[in-house]
Amino acid sequence: MKPLLFKVAKTNEETVRILQEDYPYFFDKLHYHAETQIMVIVAGEGTYFIGDAIGNFKAGDVFVLGANLPHFFRSSHPYYSTSSTLRSKNISILFALASMGERILELPEFYAVTKLLDRSKRGLKLEGKARQKIYAAAHRMAQKEGLPRIIYLLKQLHKLSMSEELIPLSHINFEPTELPADTKKINVVINYIMMNFNKDIVVSDAANVANLSINAFCRFFKLHTRKTFSMFLNEVRIGHACKMLIEEGFSVKEIAFQSGYYNISYFNRQFKQITGMTPSEYSKAHRARHNKMD
Template sequence: MKPLLYQIPRNLDEPVRVLKESHQHFYDNLHFHSEYQIMTIIEGKGTYFIGDAFGNFNSGDTFIIGANLPHFFRSNKEYYGPENGLRSQNISILYSPEALGDKFKDLSELHSINRFLEKSKSGLFLTGKAREKLYKSSKKITDKNGFDRLIYLFKIFNFLAQTEDVVTLSHVSYEDEIKVGDTEKINTVIGFLIDNFTRDITLADAADVANLSVNAFCRYFKRHTRKTFSQFLNEIRIGNACRQLVEEDLSVKEAAFKSGYYNISYFNRQFKTITGCTPSAYCKNINFKHVN
């Protein structure tokens, strides 16, 4: 995969950086960076793509994103309109182990933390008590500086290395090769799909956006997202249907129609394939469901 390399502004000898961000919508270009990231959503709703995992996020959610793992967070459509008071806020804790040197990383006391960081290269989502704890801890670390901030982060990592309230998101590993032209093109295609998934989008439509033939586009899209065009589009649509079933209390038929499906039988099959349950069963459990 060849997403945008995102350079986090920091001092070279600064192992921990904490960013408090508040914008109308989240940064939504597919990108990666060398730092490990703990991202807590303080305010906002939307969809994420981490590795090869696609799903919904809400206020209070926390994600652990390993080094060089491609990802984006895209706010819901209403966040992109005229200024309406909606905000997308997050706290990101960014950790660069290289700043501490190899000898520090190799300490036996850090083995469990290093194993956790390796696991985070597939992307992790926190549930249960871990979700609640990290929401509070992410706020607390913003008040700490220097050595205190580093110690506090390692306490967080130590807790995360022991908790079972963690869901692994991505199934595949990635290389960090990039080409700017490829980056711009795949982000344009993804943006087109997310903005237009409620209407009938053909393979030819998406190929035109990428300025490729249909055959070339199929190869290109699979290489960059590890999914076929139809898989990716169905995951966007089912993710939207999940959100509408829970947040807007729509009927199954209404959610299907507003997510781009006009055949209920096909919608039900895709819903079960992607979420592992039927729409009615999903509605009975309003806990987080990541689409994977």
């Protein structure tokens, strides 16, 4: 995986960096950084790519992204409209505990937290009470400075390390890589896919965008995403279909068409292959979870 190396701006006075961002859409370039990041979605929705995982995010979601884990959060299409008044807001907590001392993570008291940070290298999505608590804690942490902020972060990490409501996202850990010369090219290709997944696009279209032959492009894309072009495209499309099913009010035929599928049987096969459920089963499961939460 060779995404963009993103260096987090920080001052010498800050061990824990907190960014409160409010933009029309999220930073949507595939990137990674040396710091662990707690990403709290305050407003906005769209598609995430974390490691080799693709899914949907919405306001209220919370993620823990380990050091050097490639990721991006791309807002939904309406957020990119020049006439849009929609906003994408998040609180990002960035930190590297090793900066507090090389041996701090070797202390027995940090054993559970060290395991949490290791798990976060695959990306973690918080559910249930863990999500609610960290969502609220992030807002409080943003009001703290200096040592009180560090102590408060350590308390939250300790709580998370005890939680069973952390869902791993990526199937594999990612190791840091050097900044590649073709970083811009892979982001151009991903942007093309995200803007056109609901159209009848094929691998040759993406290869043309990258200015590569089809064979060279297939190798290039697999190297950078750990997925084939068709796998990536289908996961983006099915992710969009899941979002439409949750919103309700659409027929399966409408959802398939608006997700880039013109053959219902093929759509149903891809949906079950990726989610493990049929569209109707997925919709029922979502309603059951929603009713349980109510």
